[in-house]
Amino acid sequence: MYISTHQALLDFCQRAREFDAIAVDTEFLRERTFHPRLCLVQIATPAESVAVDPLVIDDLSPLAELMADESVTKVFHACSQDMEVMLHTVGVLPRPIFDTQVAAAFLGERQQISYGALVQTFCGVSLPKTESLTDWSRRPLTDKQIEYAIDDVKYLIVAYTEMMSRLRELGRVDWVLDELRPLADESHYRADRHEAFRKVKRINSCSRHQLGIARELAAWREDRAERRNIPRKWVMSDDTLLALVKRNPVRVEEFRSIRGTDQLGERDVDGALMAIKRGASCPHDRLPLMVRGHRQISPELESVTDLMYALIRLVAERSGVATSVIASRDDLADYIEHPEQSPLREGWRFELVGSRLDDLLSGNMGLTVKDGKIELL
Template sequence: MITEQTQLDAFVEHARAHKVLAIDTEFMREKTYWPKLCLIQLATPERAVAVDPLRLHDLSALNVLFQDENILKLFHASRQDLEIINIEMGCLPAPIFDTQIAAALLGHTTQIGYGPLVMNELGVHLKKADSYTDWSRRPLTKSQLQYALDDVIYLPKLYDSMSRKLKKLNRMDWLASDFRDLSDPSNYEKPPEERFLHLKRVNQLNQQQLACARNVAAWRERKAMKRNIPRKWVLTDEQLVEICKREPQSIDELFMVRGVDRILKLDDAREVLRECQAAYREDPETWPELPRPAKSERNVDAQVDLMTALVRLRARENNVAFQVLVSHDELVHIARGHYERCDVLKGWRKRMVGDELLKLVNGELALRIEDGNLKVTRRSRSSSRKPKGPDA
């Protein structure tokens, strides 16, 4: 357990001599907007430590490790860890290897947990007795500390095992772009003005009400940040959407929504009303729209069913989880000719099945059943349409 600056400096010097560094965090955020960092676990192949940010307030020495391009940073399910490191330390570790993401290319289920992956790859059973711990309490017990350190102790061994298998399959470089994206700060920047898109039941609102929801949700986000409390403690999603539905013109109308008079102080209620009224005064041309397919677009169920069959075939042949290759929404987009945001048409996914999906929807490929198995055949030029796609 590292609680002093000299200990941290010594570990940093130790870690700089190694090519990999395993990283994990423990944090609490049930009662706050910003996650409260309670522990940082770090491990090289030789040594594992837990850094106590509740005792050691200057963590800047770790920036040297996190931003060293010669040290590969190992995580499992890294997004939340990276988010809190970015908040607390103002940097994003790079380069990265995420064992959960890589596991999907070795036949494991998508979003496999750390414990099952360690068991499957290394044959080690991890105890889960301290999985629901209040990490802000001190002192930590020996059992809690061991549980926390187990989350990094096996990452270097996992990396060795998985990288060998990926290299044997010539897949080691496939995930380079995925890992680079994890270190992109724009993935962790969420403008308050876009928060309304994630409201529960937001699709029940018309365009003017959406403008109101955009304003009020942004106001709520800033209040929650400033007070460092969960956004639902300012207003719940349900209350916010109901307020916008009612299009209130007065405090009394605002307070007609169940529970709002108890959760909002009068000054806050006035601010919410001003946000609503500002939306009503906006030019309708500026009102937001939810991203949804136009009603006039054709039904593509048949095309999606055929593409699904092709993806399942290639996923099974390559021992890759279907969901890692493509989502249902992406198949719908491809069937309708919208290619811009389809990951399956990029990188290794494109090589494995994306190119074939384009050929299938453009009539260049045919699917048939032979001896109970699905077969893919190329159609003759005379019976196929001119190829289309993002590179055509």
């Protein structure tokens, strides 16, 4: 069903609220805007599947009320971008949620399983991808496009039922819900513009002093892009931003000598120069530190983390929980140095592997090789 009127949306949302869970997906575009532009919302209940057209319905309040109804679980696959666009466009963050991509990692699948692979695994259906490059903002939509879009939720609600059954059998429903909790927090989708510099390409080549400049200049770029609702690269590319950071221009002519600044108006140049000046004058104790990628650790610590990681992989193999969901090598190094602050000391991770890590590090348990495979000793 294609829903293009407020009344049809209201009627469907009333029917949907009779169920404990519904599947939700979105189609959006963000190539020409700062915020994603919501073009279609697909929803499936166990009884019906619909495509809601937000580009032609002026009042989306019934959809907002459905998304906020905490008696109905909203099932997504890889939900972060869907949640972001719903929050920005509809004004509410869907709650409670269930993410099948996250859940699959607790059922023996890889951490970032695709939707197609998920449907194949849990529904036995192979989905076509003929409309994957569709411009969802163009109207009218064809029947084929609508059918393709609805496939993204029609099978999702079926997969959810099967996955919940398996999770209950394994006693892992609470594990998944714990892992999903941060994704239901609005702060997860409201980015701090003063952290935007960390996503600039090749920012790791900067000194701490230069990072101070990059923080202010990237924050200025975020503000301009959001105000105009255009992609940040249309204000200034990463390459231009990085060149400005490293040259630290003071005067307009110095600024203009850098390639990629010619499209900026006088007010933008003045604003960018002020941002650069703020960053350059930042006290040393307030300069940012880059978040490490792979941390540098001593050979001794590396050997210990190798042993711990072997245990993690063994537990992952036996439990069917993806290794990368349990812990990374950096997580293990942090565990050695600050175990009291580690996620491995809490919740399902401690239940699954935390106590075994303690036994391994205290010498109460070991690992050996038997028939070419690692075994507990």
